[in-house]
Each structure stands twice: as structure tokens, then as C-alpha cells.
Amino acid sequence: MCLAIPGQVIELVDEANYIAKVEVAGVRRNVNVGLLGGGDGGVGPGDWVLIHVGFAISRVDEDEARATRELLEEMGREYEQELEELKASVIE
Amino acid sequence: MKFVDEFRDAELGRVVAGEILAAVEPGRHYKFMEVCGGHTHSIYKYGIDDLLPANVELVHGPGCPVCVIPMGRVDDGIALAHQDGVIFTCFGDMMRVPGSDGSLLDAKAAGADVRMVYSPLDALRIAKQNPDRQVVFFAIGFETTAPSTALTLKRARAERVANFSCMCSHVTIVPPLRALLESPDLRLDGFIGPGHVSTIVGARPFEFIPADYGKPVVIAGFEPLDILHAISMILRQLATGRCEVENQYTRVVPYEGNLRALEVMAEVFELRPHFEWRGLGFISHSGLKLSDAYADLDAEQRFAVPGLRVADPKACQCGEVLKGVIKPWECKVFGTACTPERPIGTCMVSSEGACAAYYNFGRFAREREVV
Numbered sequence: 001m002c003l004a005i006p007g008q009v010i011e012l013v014d015e016a017n018y019i020a021k022v023e024v025a026g027v028r029r030n031v032n033v034g035l036l037g038g039g040d041g042g043v044g045p046g047d048w049v050l051i052h053v054g055f056a057i058s059r060v061d062e063d064e065a066r067a068t069r070e071l072l073e074e075m076g077r078e079y080e081q082e083l084e085e086l087k088a089s090v091i092e
Numbered sequence: 093m094k095f096v097d098e099f100r101d102a103e104l105g106r107v108v109a110g111e112i113l114a115a116v117e118p119g120r121h122y123k124f125m126e127v128c129g130g131h132t133h134s135i136y137k138y139g140i141d142d143l144l145p146a147n148v149e150l151v152h153g154p155g156c157p158v159c160v161i162p163m164g165r166v167d168d169g170i171a172l173a174h175q176d177g178v179i180f181t182c183f184g185d186m187m188r189v190p191g192s193d194g195s196l197l198d199a200k201a202a203g204a205d206v207r208m209v210y211s212p213l214d215a216l217r218i219a220k221q222n223p224d225r226q227v228v229f230f231a232i233g234f235e236t237t238a239p240s241t242a243l244t245l246k247r248a249r250a251e252r253v254a255n256f257s258c259m260c261s262h263v264t265i266v267p268p269l270r271a272l273l274e275s276p277d278l279r280l281d282g283f284i285g286p287g288h289v290s291t292i293v294g295a296r297p298f299e300f301i302p303a304d305y306g307k308p309v310v311i312a313g314f315e316p317l318d319i320l321h322a323i324s325m326i327l328r329q330l331a332t333g334r335c336e337v338e339n340q341y342t343r344v345v346p347y348e349g350n351l352r353a354l355e356v357m358a359e360v361f362e363l364r365p366h367f368e369w370r371g372l373g374f375i376s377h378s379g380l381k382l383s384d385a386y387a388d389l390d391a392e393q394r395f396a397v398p399g400l401r402v403a404d405p406k407a408c409q410c411g412e413v414l415k416g417v418i419k420p421w422e423c424k425v426f427g428t429a430c431t432p433e434r435p436i437g438t439c440m441v442s443s444e445g446a447c448a449a450y451y452n453f454g455r456f457a458r459e460r461e462v463v
Contacts, residue, residue, distance in 0.1 A: 002129060002157065002444045004236075004288050017247065032213060034243050035353045050344065052232075052292075053183070054211025055240040057350065058291045064343050067276075071315055075137070078443045085184060089210035092217055 003082045004050040004057060005072060006065035009033070010042050018042075019091065022051065025069070025083055030091040031056055054091050101317065102429040107319045109143055115327035122148045123279060124326060125416055127269065128286035129156030130314050130431045136453040138316040147324065151278075151416030152446035154268045154372065158185045159414060159438040159445045160367045164400035166191035167260055169230050171398050172259060173204040177193040179222060182230035185442045190435060192402045196230075212244035212258075219248070219256035228391045230259045236288040237378060238262040239353035240361035242383020245382070245389055254302025257391040260381050262361065265289050266297050267378035268369060273305045277417055282326040284319065285311035287341050294349025295337045301370060302335040313341040319351050360386050370438050371404060410437035413446050420450040427451060 007022035018034030020043065033043045033056045043049060048065035049056035060068070072079040100249045116122065126132055132152045135141055141150050154160055156293035166189050173180035173196060180196070187197045187208055200206035205225075209215045212229050219227035231241040241258060248256045265286060272278060285298055290311045298309045308329040329335060339345055360383060367379025382390040391397070404411060408430070409423040420426055420439065430436040432448050439447035 001135065002233075002236075002288075002442065004291075018243075031211075032240070032243060035350060035356075037352055052288065053237055053240045054213050057236065057239075057288070060343050060344055067315065075133075076363055078133075080169070081184070085208070085210040090213050090217060091211060091213045 003072065003078065004052040005079070005082060005086070006048055006060065007031070007051050007066045008065070009047045009049060011045050011046055020056075022049065024051065024086060027087055029085065029086055029089055032091065049065075054089060105317055105320065108317065108324050111324045112148070112320065112327060113145055115324065115331045116145050116147060117331070118147070120147060122281045122330075123151055123325070124148070124274070124282045124284060124323060125151045125153045125280050126284040126319070127153040127155040127265065128284075128289065129159070129442065129446075129449075130287065131312065131319060132156070132446050133444055133449045134314050134316055134319055136373055136449040140316055140319055143320065145322065148327075151280065151419055152371070152413065152420075153272070153416060154414045155234065155265065155289070156439070156442050156444040156446070157237065157263070158189060158442035159410065160263060160268075160369045160372070161186070161189060161232060161261060161326055161438060162191050162370045163190070163402040163404060164368065166195070167193070167400045167402060168397050169259060170194070170196060170199045170204070171400075172228055172395055173199050173206050175226075175395060178395075179205045179207060179218060179225050179227045180230065181207050181218060181227060183210075183232065186230060188435065189438055191383045212241050213247075216244050216248055216253060216256055219253050220251075223255055226255050226257070226367050226394075228257050228259055228262075228395075230261065232261045234263055234265050234286075235292045235353075235357070237351070238361065239292060239357050242356040245360050245386055246356065248389060249386070257389050257394050258382065259338050259391040259397070260361070261381040262365075263367060263369070263378055264380065265293070266300070267375045268372060269301065271372060271375050272415060273301070273307070275415060278415055280307060280416075281330065282308040282310070284322045284326070285309045285337070287311065287313050287345065290341070290345045290349065292350050292353045294343070295347045296341050296349070298337045302337060306335055308335050309337045311337070311339045311341050311345055313344065359383070368401070369414075371414045408437040410439045410447075413437075413439050420447040423447070426459050
């Protein structure tokens with residue numbers, strides 16, 4: 001649970017509840033982007049974010065997202081488990 | 093320097109390792125604490141302590157959220173999980189943490205409806221799908237995780253999900269650091285500040301460490317080079333007589349933190365007068381509970397929770413490991429009675445725990461050294 005994994009925002013699916021669809025390692029799931037603000041200051045399609053327990057906790061640039069993903073991939077088992085748990089998640 | 097070649101930028105790795113070597117005073121012993129379990133994991137995985145001069149020692153701090161949950165709290169969760177009609181939800185790591193009579197995983201095997209969730213929002217969805225059941229979310233974690241619980245509770249309130257509640261065991265990072273700094277059996281020279289927690293709280297909450305205790309703090313990222321760089325920055329502060337909070341992880345951590353996250357936390361939570369930490373005992377104002385405005389969503393008010401206080405198992409030295417007084421392999425039960433498969437102490441449960449990280453990455457190398 002302690003990992004923060006990078007994902008790219010695909011689209012906002014429920015603006016009122018700050019729910020966005022993100023892509024993480026080829027998997028698309030909904031997460032909450034409410035901690036990054038709403039309206040014009042909020043995240044939008046194409047933005048990269050770090051995701052922790054189903055919430056985007058910070059915005060990062062693409063290079064940082066790639067570097068973080070590579071570091072996590074080197075972790076092996078823990079990252080795979082985190083991705084499995086993310087896959088099982090259904091945030092509405 | 094064999095591991096340096098594996099770094100993303102091997103050349104830079106050599107430069108930083110050289111800077112560290114140049115900054116240490118021979119004859120002085122340096123003890124730095126990495127607060128965050130994610131750093132502990134990286135340090136063992138990449139053998140960072142092997143790259144450091146012999147007089148620079150890394151001490152592993154209390155920043156693993158699973159590791160600091162005391163046994164009584166697990167027992168309380170299990171008691172709640174066994175109540176009629178309850179679906180008890182928690183993060184996967186938490187399922188394996190031993191209480192005084194088994195873990196939540198054991199409770200599940202014994203018939204309790206315990207479900208692993210990735211997100212508190214998954215727990216809220218389960219509540220909406222099961223309106224005739226009571227769904228409790230066992231919330232753990234530092235400030236990295238607490239805002240997520242806060243937003244989930246705000247949504248439960250907005251959508252009037254009456255069968256959802258939260259057993260709040262969130263903790264805050266500053267009080268245990270202050271407790272460690274006050275502890276007479278531990279002398280530290282500086283801190284590698286946590287990366288993810290600082291994303292939320294920013295750098296300001298750590299300013300008391302240089303101001304009141306005269307120790308440098310450098311907030312660091314999780315790549316091996318980040319950690320080496322942070323150590324070099326701490327050493328440079330010490331060598332030049334500076335003492336401040338520096339942010340090595342500026343690419344992710346804003347100095348002011350995430351104001352929106354801090355706002356929702358302040359709205360939904362309030363500090364408990366004291367909270368028990370595994371191995372560290374009771375620490376004042378170190379745990380969060382739901383604020384009066386959210387008291388109706390507090391599982392500890394909705395249900396009869398025993399409020400158990402259980403002493404840590406005698407054989408387990410998690411407390412000394414969490415305080416950095418002993419190294420994982422110096423614990424009497426490390427790797428024998430206590431393993432990641434059958435943990436006695438919480439530090440062996442999560443991959444961020446010092447014992448599990450050491451067991452997974454360091455144990456065999458250490459055995460070779462001993463032989």
C-alpha cells in the first residue's frame with residue numbers, strides 16, 4: 001500500500017466527484033484526482049500523476065513518471081502486487 | 093563501488109559517492125536516520141549502505157505505516173470483523189499483521205467477512221453494493237494516505253452512505269520523530285526526510301529538527317542516487333556548519349506541501365490526545381481520529397470496540413528496530429522464528445518494514461560476511 005505509482009490521465013469521467021480514468025502500465029482504472037484541485041487548476045488528459053491507494057497525490061512530468069516506473073519495475077514482486085491490487089480496484 | 097554501475101547514471105553515482113567520501117571527517121561517526129520505509133527498501137535493495145564510508149551509518153526509522161500499528165489495534169479490528177453483519181475492509185499488507193491471537197487473514201479463515209481493498213473508495217463501493225451490511229474501513233497510514241481516507245469520508249457523507257464507517261488508525265510523522273529526538277538511547281546526526289509524506293505535508297513541519305535539535309534534514313526521492321545525494325547534502329551541511337531543511341526531491345515535493353490535502357485532513361480529522369505505536373509506546377498527539385463533524389462515520393463510536401492494550405511479544409524487538417537502536421539482524425528472532433511468511437513482529441510484514449527489506453535483500457550477503 002505504500003507505493004505511489006505513475007499513471008497518465010486519459011479522461012475525466014466524473015467531474016463532480018473528481019474521478020478520472022488513468023492508464024498505469026497498460027491498465028486503465030478510475031482514480032480520484034480531487035487532491036490536485038479542480039476546475040482550471042486541476043489535472044486533465046495527458047497529465048502524469050503519482051497514484052497512491054486510488055488517489056493522485058502529485059503531478060509529475062513525463063520524465064519523472066518514466067524514471068519512477070522503471071524504479072518500480074526493478075522492485076519486481078511488490079510492484080506487480082500493487083498492479084494486481086489496482087487491477088482489482090473498481091472506483092466509481 | 094560495484095553497485096554504482098547499476099544506477100541510472102553510473103557516472104553521477106561515482107561523483108556523489110566521491111563527494112560523500114570527501115565530506116566525511118575521519119574519526120567522526122555519523123548516524124543518519126531514513127524516516128521512510130520506502131527509503132529503507134531502496135537502501136537494502138541497492139546496497140547503499142555498502143557504498144558509504146564505514147563511519148557513515150544508516151538507521152531505519154519508524155516510517156512504515158503497517159509496522160507501527162500495535163497489537164491491540166489489530167485485535168480491535170478482528171473483534172469488529174467478527175461482529176454480525178460486518179464487512180471489514182483493509183489494505184492487503186494489514187491482513188497479515190499479527191494480533192495477539194492471529195491476524196485479520198486468520199479471522200477471515202475463521203469465517204469473518206474480511207476483504208482486501210486497494211483504495212478506501214473500493215471500501216465505499218462495497219458499502220453501496222451491500223446496503224444491508226455494515227462496511228468498516230480500517231484506515232492506516234501516515235499523511236500520505238490520510239487525505240485519501242478524508243476524501244472518501246467526505247464522499248460517504250455527501251452520498252449519505254449510512255452503512256459505511258471508518259476505524260481510523262492514521263498517524264502523523266512529526267510526533268514520533270520528536271520522541272526519537274528526545275530518546276536518550278539514540279544519538280542521530282541528521283535525517284533523510286520522507287518523500288511521499290512530504291508531498292502532502294511539505295518541508296515546513298520538519299523545520300523544528302534543525303531549529304530545536306540542531307540536526308539537518310534532507311527530503312529525498314526513492315532512487316538510489318536520490319538517497320546518496322541526500323546523504324551527501326546532509327554531510328555538506330555538517331561540514332560547513334549549516335543546519336536546515338533541504339529538499340532534494342523538488343521534482344515531486346513542493347516546499348508548502350499539498351494545501352488541498354491538508355485542508356481536507358483538517359476538516360475530517362482531529363488529533364487524538366495520545367496514540368499507541370508498536371514498540372514506541374504512547375506518543376502524544378500522534379494519531380488521528382474523526383472530527384466531531386464526522387463522528388457518525390467513526391466505527392469506534394458506532395460499534396463496541398474493546399480498546400485493547402496488548403503488550404508486544406517478549407521475543408519481538410520491533411520497538412528497538414523502529415527506534416534504530418538495533419539492526420534487524422540483531423533481533424533474537426530475526427530470520428528464525430520471525431520470517432516474512434510467519435511474522436511475529438510488524439517490521440517483518442510489509443516490504444517497507446526494515447526486517448522484511450533486510451530479510452529479502454541483505455540477509456545472505458550479511459551471512460557471507462559473518463562466515
